[in-house]
Amino acid sequence: MNTLFDKIWDAHVVNKVEDGPTQLYIDRLYCHEVTSPQAFDTLRDKGIKAFRPDHIIAMPDHNTPSDQQEVINDPVGRKQVETLKANCAEFGIKHFAMGTKDNGIIHVVGPEKALSLPGMTIVCGDSHTSTHGAVGAIAMGIGTSEVAQVLASQCILQSKPKTMRINIEGELQQGVTAKDVALYIMAKMTTAGATGYAVEYAGSTIRNMSMEGRLTLSNLSIEMGSRAGLIAPDETTFAYLKGREYAPKGEAWDKAVEEWKKLKSDDDAVFDKEVTYCAEDIKPRITYGTNPGAGIAIDECVPTYDGLSDSEKAQLKSQLDYMQFQPGEKLEGHPVDYCFLGACTNGRIEDFRAFASVVKGRKKADSVVAWLVPGSWLVRQQIIDEGIDKILEEAGFELRLPSCSACLAMNPDKVPAGKLSISTSNRNFVGRQGPGARTVLASPLVVAASAVTGVITDPRKL
Amino acid sequence: MAKQKFNIIKSTCIPVAIDNCNTDLIIPARYLASTTRDPKFFGDAFMHDLRYTADGQPVADFVMNQPEFSEAPHEGVHEIIVGGQNWGSGSSREHAAWAISGYGVRVVISSSFADIHRNNLLNCFVLPVIVSKEFQQELFASIAADPNAVVTVDVPAQTVTNEATGNSEHFDINGYKKYCLMNALDDIDYLLSQKDKIEEFEAK
Numbered sequence: 001m002n003t004l005f006d007k008i009w010d011a012h013v014v015n016k017v018e019d020g021p022t023q024l025y026i027d028r029l030y031c032h033e034v035t036s037p038q039a040f041d042t043l044r045d046k047g048i049k050a051f052r053p054d055h056i057i058a059m060p061d062h063n064t065p066s067d068q069q070e071v072i073n074d075p076v077g078r079k080q081v082e083t084l085k086a087n088c089a090e091f092g093i094k095h096f097a098m099g100t101k102d103n104g105i106i107h108v109v110g111p112e113k114a115l116s117l118p119g120m121t122i123v124c125g126d127s128h129t130s131t132h133g134a135v136g137a138i139a140m141g142i143g144t145s146e147v148a149q150v151l152a153s154q155c156i157l158q159s160k161p162k163t164m165r166i167n168i169e170g171e172l173q174q175g176v177t178a179k180d181v182a183l184y185i186m187a188k189m190t191t192a193g194a195t196g197y198a199v200e201y202a203g204s205t206i207r208n209m210s211m212e213g214r215l216t217l218s219n220l221s222i223e224m225g226s227r228a229g230l231i232a233p234d235e236t237t238f239a240y241l242k243g244r245e246y247a248p249k250g251e252a253w254d255k256a257v258e259e260w261k262k263l264k265s266d267d268d269a270v271f272d273k274e275v276t277y278c279a280e281d282i283k284p285r286i287t288y289g290t291n292p293g294a295g296i297a298i299d300e301c302v303p304t305y306d307g308l309s310d311s312e313k314a315q316l317k318s319q320l321d322y323m324q325f326q327p328g329e330k331l332e333g334h335p336v337d338y339c340f341l342g343a344c345t346n347g348r349i350e351d352f353r354a355f356a357s358v359v360k361g362r363k364k365a366d367s368v369v370a371w372l373v374p375g376s377w378l379v380r381q382q383i384i385d386e387g388i389d390k391i392l393e394e395a396g397f398e399l400r401l402p403s404c405s406a407c408l409a410m411n412p413d414k415v416p417a418g419k420l421s422i423s424t425s426n427r428n429f430v431g432r433q434g435p436g437a438r439t440v441l442a443s444p445l446v447v448a449a450s451a452v453t454g455v456i457t458d459p460r461k462l
Numbered sequence: 463m464a465k466q467k468f469n470i471i472k473s474t475c476i477p478v479a480i481d482n483c484n485t486d487l488i489i490p491a492r493y494l495a496s497t498t499r500d501p502k503f504f505g506d507a508f509m510h511d512l513r514y515t516a517d518g519q520p521v522a523d524f525v526m527n528q529p530e531f532s533e534a535p536h537e538g539v540h541e542i543i544v545g546g547q548n549w550g551s552g553s554s555r556e557h558a559a560w561a562i563s564g565y566g567v568r569v570v571i572s573s574s575f576a577d578i579h580r581n582n583l584l585n586c587f588v589l590p591v592i593v594s595k596e597f598q599q600e601l602f603a604s605i606a607a608d609p610n611a612v613v614t615v616d617v618p619a620q621t622v623t624n625e626a627t628g629n630s631e632h633f634d635i636n637g638y639k640k641y642c643l644m645n646a647l648d649d650i651d652y653l654l655s656q657k658d659k660i661e662e663f664e665a666k
Contacts, residue, residue: 014663015656020638023656025663035555037497042650051660063495076495083497127554127578141578143556145585145649153653153660159636161577191482192548195577225551227577291482291551315481408491408553417516427552429486431511 003163003265004232005198008138012121014155021157027120029150030106031058031093033084034410035125035143040087042148050091052154057115058088059096061105062410066373066400069099077411091151104376104402107131107344111215111240112378114247118233118260123150127222128344128426134211134218135241136233136263138198141222161227162196162272165265167203170279175460177354178213179346179424179443181205182220183285183295185277191293195225197273200265205279206231211240212350219345220426223292232264284458286331287428287441289319294428296331298446298458304328322430323438324420331440331456338421339370339451340433341444342400343407346424347375349382351444356391358448358459364396365454371413372397373405395452409434422450465587465646468617471569472625473541475613476531477605478509483545484552485579487512489561496557504557505564530609535566542613544601545572549590550579559586569615571622573598584639585649591615591622591633600624617644 002010015023031039036058043050050056063077072078081098088095096102096109103109107128110116118136123129125147132139146156168181186193199221206214214231221229231237238257241247248256265271283297296302302320304327305313320327341347341355352374364370372392374380380402383389389399406413407425409432415421417436424447425432428439440456449457480487493507512524520527535541543562549572550558559582562570568588573595575583583590593601604611604626612625617640623630635643642649653660 015659017638017652020636023653023659025660034494038499038556041499046650046654048654074495080495080497125554125556127552129554141554143554143559143578143582143585145556145582149650149653152650153656155653155656155660157649157653158581191551192574192576195548195551195574222552222578225548225576291484410491410495427484427486429484429552431490432486435490435511435516 001266001268001270003269003271004136004200004230004263005138005163005228007263008119008121009160011119017157021159023155024121024158026123026150026154026156027055028116028122029056029147030110030122030124030129031056031084031147032062032106032124032126033060033080034062036087036147037080037083039125039144039148039151040091043091043151046152048152050093050151053092055154056093056151057096058084058093059103059106059109060084060098062404062408064098064403065412066371066403066405067412069401101377104378105344105347105404107219108347108375108379111135112244112376114241114244117241118237118263123156128219130221130227130229131215131219131344133221133228133230134214135237136231136260138228138230140227161198163200164194164197164226164273164275165200165202165271167274167276168201168205168279169203169276170205172205172279172282175284175445176282177443177445178209178216180282180285182217182223183287183292183441184282186220186224186293187295188277189224191223191291192225194221197226198228198230199224199226200230200232202232203276207234210350211236212348215348216345220292223426233260284443284446284460286446286456288323288325288331289316290322290428290430292426292428292441294319295441298332298456302327302329302331332458334456335420335454336368336422336440336450336456337419338415339368339447340373340406340421340423340425341447342371342373342375342405343425344375345426346444347373347379349379351424352379352383352388354444355448356388358445358462359395359397359452360391362395362452364451367454368451370397370451371400371406373400374402376402406433408432422447422456466568467646468589468643470617471541471615472612473538474610475542475544475601475605476540477525477602478543478545479602481546482548482551485550485555485558486552488550488558489555494555494557499560501560501564503564504560505566508561508565541567542569542571542615543567544598544605545570547573547595549575551576554578556582556586559583559588563588571598571601571613587643587646589615589617589643593622593631593633597624597629597631600627600629
C-alpha cells in the first residue's frame with residue numbers, strides 16, 4: 001500500500017535521525033554555476049574532497065548568453081562560469097562546458113542524456129529540479145548548504161513530505177498543452193497549494209502525455225509549492241530513455257526496465273491528499289498577475305475586486321498595478337513587446353515543433369522582439385535536423401543558442417522595464433525577466449500565435 | 463554566515479506584510495552572480511528592488527525605509543521579521559537566506575513558508591517560526607499600533623509571545639534541529655560523522 005514516492009524514499013534511507021530528519025542517500029547531484037561556488041568553498045574550508053564525484057554532473061546555464069558563447073562580457077557572470085569549471089577540475093567532477101555539444105539547461109540535459117533515471121534520488125541547487133521527477137524519480141531543489149552536504153557525504157537531511165496525487169482524466173482539447181494543464185492546476189490550488197507535499201501526477205491524461213509534456217508538468221510542481229512532482233515510469237518513459245547516452249545498454253537495460261516497472265503506486269496506496277481534474281475543462285491559459293497561480297483561460301477577463309476582503313483587494317491591486325492591467329480587462333488582443341520560447345519549462349524539441357506548427361507560412365509581427373532559445377545543444381541539433389530552423393527563419397524568427405536566457409535576467413537576455421513579455425518560462429514574478437519587466441506566462445502555442453499577431457492570441461482562432 | 467547560538471530572542475520587528483513574498487523579491491537574480499558569502503553584500507541586496515528605485519533612491523513608503531523600521535537590526539531591535547503567508551516561495555536560491563541573515567535578522571515569523579526556503583533559513587541560522595494566521599494578524603496589528611512592540615521567541619520552550627497583548631503560541635521544530643541551533647552546529651558535520659553508515663548503505 002505504498003505510494004511511488006514512499007517506495008523510492010524508503011529505498012534511499014541511510015538513517016533516521018532521532019527526533020529529527022531522515023538521512024537520505026542521493027544518486028545524482030547536478031551543479032550549476034550560480035548555487036555551487038559557496039558549496040565548494042565549504043569543502044575547501046573543511047579540507048575535504050567530494051565524497052562520490054562520479055555521482056555528480058555540472059554545467060553552466062544561468063549566465064550563458066544566447067547570442068554567442070565565445071565570451072561572457074559581464075565580468076561577474078563570467079567569473080561564476082569560470083569558477084564552476086575550476087571547481088570541477090579540482091574536485092574531479094564531470095563538467096559540460098559552455099558552448100560544447102553536451103551543454104544546456106541542466107533540467108533539459110539530465111533527462112535527455114538519461115543521466116536522470118527512474119527510481120533515482122536527484123537534487124540540484126535549483127527549484128526546477130522537480131522536472132526530473134517526470135522520469136519516475138524523487139527530484140528536489142535544495143539550497144547551497146545542502147549542495148555542500150551532498151558533495152561531502154552524498155546525503156541530505158530531509159523531513160519526509162506528505163504525499164498528494166493529482167489525477168488528470170480525459171483528453172486534452174486541441175491547442176491545450178501540458179503547460180496549460182500546469183497553469184490550470186496552479187490557479188485552482190494556488191502557489192502554496194502543494195507546500196509540504198510531494199506530488200504524483202496520474203490519470204489517463206498523464207498516461208497519454210508525451211515525455212516532453214510530462215517534463216513540463218513536473219517542472220512546474222514547485223510553482224504549486226511542491227518540491228517534487230513524480231510520474232510513474234511506463235512505456236513512454238522507457239521509449240524516451242532507451243538508447244540515450246547514459247542509459248543502461250544491452251542486458252543491463254532489460255534488467256533495469258524490469259525493476260522500473262515496479263515503480264508505481266500500489267492500487268491501495270493512500271495519499272495524504274488526492275485531487276482530480278477533468279482535461280476537457282482546460283483551455284489555453286495565460287497569467288495576469290505576478291505569481292504563476294494568478295492565471296485565467298485565454299478568453300476570460302482579469303478578475304475584479306468584487307467580493308474580495310480588503311487585504312485580498314490590496315494584494316490583487318498591487319499585482320495589477322505592476323502589470324498595468326485593469327480589473328475585468330480582457331487580455332486577449334492586448335499588444336505584447338517580447339515573445340520568449342525556451343527555459344527548462346518549454347525548451348524541448350516538442351515545444352519547438354509546436355511553435356513552428358503555428359508560425360509556418362506566417363510572419364513574425366514587426367512590433368515584437370522574439371527570443372527562441374533551445375534548452376540544450378542536443379535540442380538545437382534536432383531542430384536543425386528536422387528542418388524546423390528553416391520554418392522559423394522563413395517566418396522571420398532567429399534560432400538562438402542554448403541558455404536559461406530570458407527566464408531569469410542573469411544573462412544579456414533581459415526584458416526592458418515596462419515592456420510586456422509573453423513567455424513560456426515558469427515565473428512571472430516582479431522583475432523576474434528584468435527590473436520592471438512584465439511577464440505573461442503561456443504555452444509555446446499561445447506564444448507563437450502572439451508572436452505572429454503582436455497581440456495576445458488564442459492559437460485556436462488563428 | 464555567522465553561526466550564533468539560539469536561546470531567547472526578544473526584539474522589535476519589521477513587518478513585511480507581503481503574501482507570496484518570493485525569493486526573487488527577497489533578492490533579485492542579478493545579485494546571485496557572486497562567488498562568496500559576504501554578509502554585507504547580501505544584506506545590502508535584501509529586498510533591494512522594493513527598497514530602492516531603478517536609480518538607487520530609497521522608496522520612501524516601503525516599510526524598511528520608514529523611520530520607525532529603518533534602523534539596522536542589532537540586539538533587541540529589528541531582529542525579527544513578521545512576513546506574509548507563503549514566505550520565500552519560488553527559487554531555491556539560498557542567497558535569499560543569506561540576504562536576510564546578512565541584513566541582521568535572526569527570526570522570520572509567518573503563517574506559512576515555502577519548503578526549500580524554510581530549510582535554507584535553518585541552514586543559515588535564521589529561525590523560521592510558523593504561527594497561526596490569527597496570531598500573525600495580531601502581530602501586524604500590534605506593530606501597526608506601536609512600532610516598538612516587542613516579540614519574544616523562546617527557542618528552548620518553543621514559544622513565541624506578542625508582548626503587547628501577552629498572547630503566546632507554541633511553534634514546532636524537531637529536536638535535532640533545535641539542538642543544532644542552540645549549539646551552533648551544522649548538518650554537514652553530522653553527515654560527515656555518518657560515513658560508516660553511508661558506506662554500509664552503498665554496499666547493500
